[in-house]
Amino acid sequence: MTAEERKARVRALAKVNLELRVAGRRPDGYHELRTVYQTISLADTLELSYRPARLSRLVVESEPAIEDNLVERAAAQLIERARLRGEVRIRLRKHIPMGAGLGGGSSDAAAVLLALPVLAGACLPAPELLELAAQLGSDVPFFLWGGRALGIGRGSEVYPLPEGGARWAVLVIPPVRVSTREAYAELGRTLTGRDGERIINSFQSSLWSQTLGAEQTPQAASNDFEAVVFRRHPELARIKRDLAASGAGAALMTGSGSAVVGLFSTRRRAEQVRRVFRGRALVTFLVSRARYQSWWRRWLARHILAGRQWPPQSRYRR
Ligand code: C5P
Numbered sequence: 001m002t003a004e005e006r007k008a009r010v011r012a013l014a015k016v017n018l019e020l021r022v023a024g025r026r027p028d029g030y031h032e033l034r035t036v037y038q039t040i041s042l043a044d045t046l047e048l049s050y051r052p053a054r055l056s057r058l059v060v061e062s063e064p065a066i067e068d069n070l071v072e073r074a075a076a077q078l079i080e081r082a083r084l085r086g087e088v089r090i091r092l093r094k095h096i097p098m099g100a101g102l103g104g105g106s107s108d109a110a111a112v113l114l115a116l117p118v119l120a121g122a123c124l125p126a127p128e129l130l131e132l133a134a135q136l137g138s139d140v141p142f143f144l145w146g147g148r149a150l151g152i153g154r155g156s157e158v159y160p161l162p163e164g165g166a167r168w169a170v171l172v173i174p175p176v177r178v179s180t181r182e183a184y185a186e187l188g189r190t191l192t193g194r195d196g197e198r199i200i201n202s203f204q205s206s207l208w209s210q211t212l213g214a215e216q217t218p219q220a221a222s223n224d225f226e227a228v229v230f231r232r233h234p235e236l237a238r239i240k241r242d243l244a245a246s247g248a249g250a251a252l253m254t255g256s257g258s259a260v261v262g263l264f265s266t267r268r269r270a271e272q273v274r275r276v277f278r279g280r281a282l283v284t285f286l287v288s289r290a291r292y293q294s295w296w297r298r299w300l301a302r303h304i305l306a307g308r309q310w311p312p313q314s315r316y317r318r
Contacts, residue, residue: 003051003052003053003086004051004052005049005050005051006049006050006051006119006120006303006316007047007048007049007050007119008047008048008049008115008118008119008299008300008302008303009045009046009047009048009299010045010046010048010111010114010115010296010299010300011043011044011045011046011111011295011299012043012044012045012046012096012104012107012108012110012111012143013039013040013041013042013043013107013143013146013287013292014039014040014042014043014096014102014103014104014107014284015037015038015039015040015102015103015106015107015139015142015143015254016037016038016040016101016102016169016171016254016255016259016261017035017036017037017038017101017223017252017254017255018036018037018038018148018221018250018252018263019034019035019036019203019206019207019221019222019223019252020033020034020035020036020222020223020224020225020252020254020255021033021034021035021199021200021202021203021222021224022184022187022188022191022199022224022225023191023195023196023199023200024188024191024193024195024196024199025188025191026154030138030154031154031184031187031188032152032153032154032196033138033151033152033153033154033155034150034151034152034199034200034203034204035150035151035152035155036148036149036150036151036161036207036221037103037139037142037148037149037150037151037158038147038148038286039143039146039147039148039286039287039292040169040171040284040285040286040287041284041285041286041287042095042096042102042171042282042284043095043096043107044092044093044094044095044096044104044107044108044111045092045093045095046071046090046091046092046093046108046111046112046115047090047091048088048089048090048112048115048116048119049087049088049089049090049119050084050086050087050088050116050119050120051086051087052085052086052120053085053086053087054085055085056079056084056085056086056087056088057086057087057088058072058075058076058079058088058089058090059087059088059089059090060072060075060089060090060091060092061089061090061091061092062091062092062094063091063092063093063094064094066092066094066098066105069092069105069108070105070106070108070109070136070137070140071090071092071108071109071111071112073109073136074108074109074110074112074113074132074136074140075088075090075112075116077132077135077136078112078113078116078117078122078124078132081124081128081132082117082120082122082124084116084120084122086120088116088120090112092108097173097259098177099177099178099179099258100173100177100178100254100255100257100258100259101178101180101253101254101255101256101257101258101259102171102254102255102259103139103142103143103255105137106136106137106138106139106140106142106143107139107143109133109136109137109140109143110133110140110141110142110143110144111143113129113132113133113136113140113144114144114296114300114311114312115299115300117129117311117314118300118303118304118312118313118314119303119314119316120314120316121314121315121316121317121318122314122318123313123314123317123318126311129144129311130144133156134154134156138154138155138156139151139155139156140156141156141157141158142155142156142158144311145158145160145289145292145293145310146287146289146292146293147160147161147163147287147288147289147290147291147292148160148161148162148163148286148288148289149161149289150207160289161207163286163288163289165249165263165265166249166250166263166264166265166286167265167285167286168263168264168265168266168267168269168270168283168284168285168286169261169262169263169264169270169283169284169285169286170243170248170261170262170264170270170273170274170277170281170282170283171254171259171260171261171281171282171283171284172239172243172259172260172261172262172277172280172281173258173259173280173281173282174233174235174236174239174258174259174260174280175280176233176235176236176257176258177258178229178233178256178257178258179256180255180256183225183228183229183256183257184256186228187224187225187227187228190227190228199224206221221250221252222252223252223253223254225253225255225256225257226240226252226253226257229253229256229257229258230253233257233258236253236257236258236260239260239277240252240253240260242276242277243260243261243262243273244262246262246273246276247264247269247273248262248263248264248273249262249263249264249265250262250263251263263286267283267285270283271283293310296312297312300312303315303316
């Protein structure tokens with residue numbers, strides 16, 4: 001008799017940065033960040049299956065094919081750390097544009113970290129999962145929780161933030177890709193040792209005024225990458241200006257670019273603005289932490305123990 005195959009179809013949501021400040025280069029070569037992450041409804045889809053077996057085997061299919069796929073690295077690491085014995089198959093369908101600062105690859109990796117232990121009956125304690133996530137990429141830990149969160153350090157230390165204000169986001173995706181590594185290197189060259197404290201203080205006062213204010217949405221949000229990326233791609237500065245002029249509550253580039261996001265309080269207004277950008281823009285909504293986690297519970301419902309534990313606990317626990 002062959003062992004039962006366990007399957008799940010999940011979504012890996014994109015993120016936008018509602019504020020992104022780079023305070024300086026760290027001794028480990030990374031940069032010290034202060035950022036606000038926010039999950040949005042745009043998503044890749046992953047179909048995962050697990051069949052217990054004597055030996056472990058991993059097959060990843062991706063559409064389109066991706067070199068050095070983070071999904072493959074996340075699954076391979078998990079198989080090794082949790083000593084999984086079984087056949088793992090993952091089919092990834094990309095919908096989140098790549099090289100746009102939307103965190104698609106990181107979210108795909110986090111989706112594997114959330115789903116695979118549940119299917120395989122492994123119980124990886126949250127701190128271990130977090131450590132594995134941070135090794136895979138600076139943005140990956142955020143996607144283990146979703147919603148709106150403060151990211152500090154490399155961006156992998158995350159804390160929940162109050163969620164409120166505008167709920168709709170227009171994403172304008174220009175036909176340029178930005179290399180994160182190169183954008184950091186270029187921005188790092190412009191920073192002096194004295195900038196760090198000033199940047200951290202100004203981020204903190206901006207965060208205080210947002211979370212204490214009625215709106216709770218970054219109004220004067222800024223992204224330090226804009227200075228270097230807009231110099232190379234002036235059309236992005238024009239997009240930001242057009243979004244701000246159309247009444248966006250906040251308009252800024254996300255991550256190291258190239259997507260530019262505008263926040264709106266009604267869907268109607270967001271749709272009107274999308275049409276102005278003719279095929280280059282899409283409307284998404286901000287996904288709260290509660291909704292993110294309830295979606296995940298739903299996608300894994302057949303395989304988890306009832307209850308509100310997070311991350312979800314497998315009902316096949318070994
Ligand atoms: O962590 P992740 O693999 O996503 O980072 C990609 C690249 O971005 C790193 O190799 C590094 O060059 C740069 N980076 C950085 N500081 C951060 C995050 C990323 O310099 N806080």
